[in-house]
Amino acid sequence: MTTLPSISPFDQPGIEQLRRELKLDPARIRSLRNAMLKRYSSDDVVLKEFPAAARVKLHSLDLFRRCDSNTDGATKLLLRTAAGMLIEAVILRIETGRTTLCVSSQVGCAAACEFCATGKMGIARNLTADEILDQVLRAGQLLAEEGRSLRNIVFMGMGEPFRNEENLYQAIELLISPQFFNFTPTKVLVSTVGVADAMLRCVERFPKVNLALSLHSVRQDVRMRLIPLAAKFPLEELRRTIIEVNRQQSTSVMIEYLMLAGVNDSQDDARELAAWLTGLNVHVNLIPYNPIEDAPQLVGSDRETRLSFAKTIRDFGFKTTLRYSLGSDIAAACGQLVRRENRQIAKLAKVLDVKPRG
16 A cells, blocks of 8 residues: 655645645645644644545654753754654743743754854754744744743754855745744744855845844954854954845844954954944844854853943944853753764664765
8 A cells, every 4th residue: 555645744746736635725834834833732633624634744753852941931943854854943031021942954054153062063064944833833832831932933043044045034924924823023033154145045035034133243353263264254344235225124133242352352453343233223133152072262241241341332323132141950052962962873774884964
C-alpha cells in the first residue's frame, strides 16, 4: 500500500491541492489554521476535527529538550531537524508581561562574530521557512498552556537572517498574514550584523517590520575584530543604510551594543557612538555580555560602567535601554547549549561513519 506524503500546514499550494482532492469546504482549512496558528491549540485538538489529519504533518522539527531558567523565566527549546542537527529558540518572559521569542534562521552561522557561540560553529545550512515557523508554533503552544500569548518575534537566534533571505521572507510573509499567524508587522524584528544591501531589500518589502543592527563599536578596527563581516560592510555604508531605512519607515532602527570591558565601554566610546548616531532615528539597546567558553578573553562590563555609558548616550538625546541578562543559567546566549550538543552528535556520526547534515 502506497503511503501518501504528508503536507506541511505552511505549504499553501499543497494544502489547496489536498482540499480540492478531498473536496473539503475552505472553512475546514481556515478552522485548522485558526486552531493551530492563532489559538496555538495542542496537536491533538488541531487535528481532531480535520478530516484529512493523516495527510498533515504539523511539525518539521522535533523537540529535543526544554530548558527552563530558575531565575528569570527564560525557556530554551532545543529543536532537532530531520537530519539530526539541533537548533534553538528562546522564549523570554519579560517582567512587564510581554513575551518574546528569539527565532533561529540557520543551523550555525558563518558570520563568526568573536563574542557569539553560534559563530564558533560555522555554518551547516539555512533553515527552511517551515523550520523557522515551527519554532513559532511550538513556542506558541507552550505559552498557550500557561495562559500566555506570544507577542513579539525577533530574529536574534542562531544565524544571520540576511544570509537566508528567501526563507526569511517566506516566513515573515506568513507571520504577518491574516490567514496564518496574523502578527502585526511592528511586532516582528530582524536583527543583522550589518548586511547593508539586504537591510534595504527587507525594508522595501516589509516597511513596517523592525530592523536591528548589531553595531557594538563605531571604530572600524574594533568592529572588524568583533564582527569579521564588518570588513565587507564598513561603518560609512551602514550609516548611509540607516539613513535610507529611516527615510522609508517611521520606526526607529534598534542599535544593539554589547558591553565588553576594555573593548567598547569607555566614555570615549560612548561619545563616539553618540556622534556617529547623530541625525539618525535609532533606539540604543545596551546588552550585558553572556560569557562563552570559546572567548575567554571577552568580559562583560560591570553594572556601574553600563549605567555610566547609558547616561552619556541619553544625555546626547538618544532613547536608550539598558538590558539585563536573561537565561544565563540555561546558556541562553545564542548557540551555547546547541554547540555542545551538536558537537556530540558530530562525534557520534564520525564513529558511525555517518555524515550529519543540518
